[in-house]
Amino acid sequence: MRRRRRRRRFVLWTTVTGIVVLVGAIGAVSTMIVSAIAAPSDEVAAATPDPTPTPTRELIVFPDDEPAATAGAEPCAVVRVLASFENAHMVENLAAAYNSQPRNVAGSCVTVEASKDKSGGAADAVASGFASLADDQKPTVWLPDSSTWVDIALAKGATVLHAEGTSVAYSHIVLAMPQPLAEAVGWDEDAPTWTEVFQAAGDPDLWSGLGHPEWGTFKLGKTSPLVATSGEAAMFVSFGTAAGSLDGFTAAQVADAAIKGAVHENELATSHYMATPEHFLWHARQAEASGTAADFLSAVIVDEKSVWDYNRGITSRDGVTVVQDDPPAEQLTAIYPSDGYYTANNPAIRLTGPWIDPVEAEAAADFIRFTLTKQGQAAVRTSGYRDLNRALDADVARVGRLDVDRDGVLGFPEGDVVTAVQTAFPDVRKRANVLFLLDVSGSMDELISDSDTKLTQARKAIEAALGHFTTGDDVGLAAFAQAPDGSMVPGLLAAPSDIGSSRDAFLAALGGIRSMGDTPLYQAVDTFAAQQAASWSPERINAVVLLSDGENDAPNAPTIGADQVLANLRDLHHSTPVLLFTLAYGADADVKTLQSISGATGAHYYDATDPSKLQSVLGDLVTSF
Known part of the structure; x- marks a missing residue:
């Protein structure tokens, strides 16, 4: 599928040579390197080639990690990584994998600590320079689940981003449906377009016409685009379908009254918004326990990793406390709309500020280097994410009912479009x-x-x-x-x-x-x-x-x-x-x-x-x- 190039791309090392050079550079401890890494940057990273694999593109060969022979001296440099609620499990696993081997950066051992916040809340914190936190609690790395939050933080005046970022993993944002409902409407075999999704959601007689009046009306769930990436993606496809182009609509079109009116009509099919995918899926599981998940939702726009979690019995009422139960009887099916879908691209971004000393800055770079190694990408896959070749763990794909070879990823809109959509949300919701x-x-x-x-x-x-x-x-x-x-x-x-x-x-x-x-x-x-x-x-x-x-x-x-x-x-x-x-x-x-x-x-x-x-x-x- 044709995809428009973005003005700014996320850096992605795509050759063994590039990664090995970086590994060697980080391993060589010198004043020059420490100073360069620690120095603030006034500009985001320059444009780089589109990282999306195509059938003709050579796959990345991930290098082996190169831990130190022995750990450096204590006290260890601490790399605090701020994740999103959606990708926190993956970031915690990456931190654990990195910490499991000895590290020596500028003579110091290194400990990576992960914390999490809702995507929108984290972007606000970045924009404020983490004004509410003491220096010893401020992060060194920000790893949101989507680059769109970088656009939001920059639009709000962020000055602490060392560079735009490096994608470390992917998770497609899909339409998830309880399997019986997906089968009834035929979308498990023949994926709809997004326009067809919105039309079905707006049809009060859809389920009764298909012989299932017990399912009531079509209940389409969305997260808030002010808080979660899946909510942003839902708004992007709504504006894109109204504008006639999912991967080429503009900020001017977002502001157009006729297009906003069409988006508002799409939004009328929304049952209600929730802050995170976990909220929706927890309620779906509760509904199944008392009857059927269809009592709560017909479909919800979420990331693949959330579908995998749900199908293996993992839910969370609040996005913080995770509960492991038996897998649900009504498994979710991931629907990949035929006209394309967005993907959470999980950029790792070094931060800059007076609370980060040169050794911590170099340690942060070393952690990001690790995420791109064979061991780091293995942690990505076993956490339910696609690696940088878009490959899924076989068991994740099976349990999550995810499509391994699906093609149709859309490029995120430009930064001005991202902020325009957020600004327009109060008008169209x-x-x-x-x-x-x-x-x-x-x-x-x-x-x-x-x-x-x-x-x-x-x-x-x-x-x-x-x-x-x-x-x-x-x-x-x-x-x-x-x-x-x-x-x-x-x-x-x-x-x-x-x-x-x-x-x-x-x-x-x-x-x-x-x-x-x-x-x-x-x-x-x-x-x-x-x-x-x-x-x-x-x-x-x-x-x-x-x-x-x-x-x-x-x-x-x-x-x-x-x-x-x-x-x-x-x-x-x-x-x-x-x-x-x-x-x-x-x-x-x-x-x-x-x-x-x-x-x-x-x-x-x-x-x-x-x-x-x-x-x-x-x-x-x-x-x-």
Whole structure:
């Protein structure tokens, strides 16, 4: 498939000679080398040839690693590598493989340490020069799962990138479907175009027309393009199909009103957005446990590695804590659309800054050298990724149901297009109908700092989260406690309405909230979920965002029980689905109940049991809209 050349390419050593020369250069310790590596660069790397293998291109022969005979002296130089949530497992394996052999860089031993952040969050941190971190915690290498985040960081003013980067692995971004659904629509044998995907997702009668009314409507899941690479790729294909070219659309086309209108129509098929692929796939597994994954999703745009993880029974509720279970009965099938797909290209980028001394800089370069060796690329493959020849481990391909020889990789858009798509997302995304539901029982008066109670902190966090919403989003506010006479108070404070014109009224209602009484949690959930369902619209993400710091406690009047609440939520989910996102606020929150409430609606549970983290957690939550 024809692919447009990018203005800037990622450096990829493609010959044995090139790599061996680099190995030798790094091995020779000299003042000249140390100074050159440590020096900041004012420009990103120059253009280099397209690294994508073609049928006529000679494959790379990876050299053997050349560890030191004995490790250098302690204390070891520390290379801190910041990864994305998506590729963190691979980066951890690369670090472990590098650390398993003795290293000697400028007379010092070396230890590589890996950390991770959501892709969008990491790009923001890079752009700020890691302003929130102490120098001894700042990374030496950034290894995002896609070069598009380098474009974002540079657009936001990043000055700490030593060079643009070196791809170390690939993972195609595909359409993943539960196998029965892929077979029913025929895409397991005959891959659709992206236009056909969007058309199918917008057809409310697709599954019933194929003899499966029990699957409901076509539910297309996407991650947020502000947070995850798969979400970016989903927006690229949406804009590309609307513009008539997946690999040649421009920033001017992204800004075109007609094209944005077509993209918005595509986005109406989105069930809702989530921060990471792990969020979606965790919920799919929960849905299968209670019936079928089709109750939660029909298809989701994710990377191949996530498909492999899911099919071998690995899921994560939060992207941090990984759970290994039996493989799912409903395996995912990776669909490679026939008009092309993007690939996460995992660039390793040395950083520059006053916190990095010359030895650490040289050690960082040595770690990147290792990733391109036979041993490094073996770690890439066994981590579920394609190596630099696009080769997959045979067992990964089998378990993941991945296509080994698939051809059709699209080049990422230019940097200005990447940033234009992110800028356009608030305009084209599916609109929201959201009710914030706040527990205002007496325990919300608890001090959590010298200046804030739980309630004042919650007000600040909700006000900050409001910045995510834009004209066209309906946003409302309700609060709940139980009065001495058994009534639920104060109730609905600001009915959901267009936040473009109701923001001041919303903030006035938020500022007037006071704590009082007990906690009729079940009654509040049942009442306000039903109210949101009454105003349900297929053209909106219909949701409740619940913040609660305690368990159900309603002694002054009988209330509905937990089992009945969950049954009612499940019934709503099949007719007028309202997503009920729950947020545990403080150490006394009823985590188990909040998890079951969100799970019954296909929404996500968020943990702010450390109340100081509320604003960041709530900020993460609203990326679902």
